[in-house]
Amino acid sequence: MRILVTGGAGFIGSAFVRRLLTGGAERVTVLDALTYSGNLANLAPVAGHADYAFVRGDIRDPDTVSRVMAGHDAVVHFAAESHVDRSIAGALPFVSTNVQGTQVLLDAALRHGVGRFVHVSTDEVYGSIDEGHWREDQPLAPSSPYSASKAGSDLLALACHRTHGLDVVITRCSNNYGPYQYCEKLIPLFVTNLLQGKRVPLYGDGGNVREWLHVDDHCRGIETVLRHGRAGEIYHIGGGAELTNRELVGRLLAACGADWSAVDHVADRKGHDRRYALSAEKIRDELGFAPEIDFTEGLAATVAWYRENRDWWRAPAAEAVAGA
Template structure:
């Protein structure tokens, strides 16, 4: 596993994983492939971008020639690159299907061609669909309700089919809601935090009763690394954080951390297809690979709020213009590479 290709490595979760894997003694080279769309920024990599072990490639997972060139030079793939925002998928379902499904196919096909040793496909608990009660295991059926979740479900199945048909060593991880520093302010935690820090109001859908499990991004990355190193090919691994909150309960936590009160909250009608509850069991990765989330939610959330409070220069341009502050835009859509050495 000495040479790792990380797709979407300039995004929120991907950049945290890149910084983590670069600290591993047995990893000699890490290549980040990222299209630098609105949610991908080289700044997310921080000092890791200067590492002599890191190569950055500005490109798209749909570029078959580029993907094959990169995969041929690596021993492992961790696939984060995806369109990932539920609301955006309502208005651009085709883009989600293209990137998430065909992009995964492009990578899996290249992995087959070049004999990749490890391939981790990173997915979401949303593929299981809403669960009013109970919790999903990895063996439960998938039942997505929105275009984003459907595109991730399809990409999971594409990736797994390459194991069953061609023996590509694919594992799939499905995590609950991630939070932490560097997350794009379209997601609920950074959206609420950045608005509250500016003295603005936030909105809750319906009565804020929708339930989610919250997982610190570093805990998710720890789980993904465990699967990369020891996961059984062809298997799915749920990765959870152990903290279930309704959106109203989450809002109460954020109000307290941001020094605001309930006068800052307004209620709006529920959005379309807003799944009432996600829940899954993650005992498999705990029992088989030793996974255990290490960051208490209250501590992790407080540290996250502090990061947004201390770094307005990172998120303020994104609130004004979602396409502002796009790093490396001058590279264009091609195959430019950048090494730190």
């Protein structure tokens, strides 16, 4: 199978590419604009692979997308503006990339007869849930410009399946963590700051609840959906490890040899969802998928990776947008 991976130089996309090429059975083309969070160093472990090709380009450019799309059997679409704080500061790039860019890809996939289009989305499209777990048929209620733009792209992908018959499958995941994550997100921001003896910001009372999923489990789930998911369906890939932000920060402080004196309590984010939680019954029952990486062990390994790879993050960390 020849697979086009958009956003393949980013955190999750690069983990997926490394997984595919390490397996050795696929030909992979990465399309990435290399904006601030895209980094070719993320793909260095597979850069010399005979079945790997990289194209620098923007998913909003129809000519580039059409040229790259030709000859591929499947698309796995990661490319997106993804940081909520940045979307609150300025929503237009999120609408342009996440909505318009997705439509450009869908149009090209139809034109070139692509066999499967996997659209990678997020639990944030549902908004907040006080108790219980969202199921795949839950109505969307996004709270931020980021999640609204992802919800829009989800609906475009489903509409393309229903109107034109494109084989579309959507995945929605919980919060990811692991190596190579850009340092604006909570875990790498806090770890890299603490390793440098800097302070860290915690929003509000720290009671916001998130469910955590290791990036390697996420990529294994996406590959499962790519190969075995039903066309037109949505699959949740949940991590199952629920923590308040305050609980998570406590673990990060301990892992980095710091204490609560390093934490600044800052004003809460606008429109901050209180809790996300996904039901992962469907992907378990239909496709036999469940996460395998224990959160405590995965978090310890992630902290160790940032401690051992300071050259990778030192420059990007200085540019990161603070906030958790």
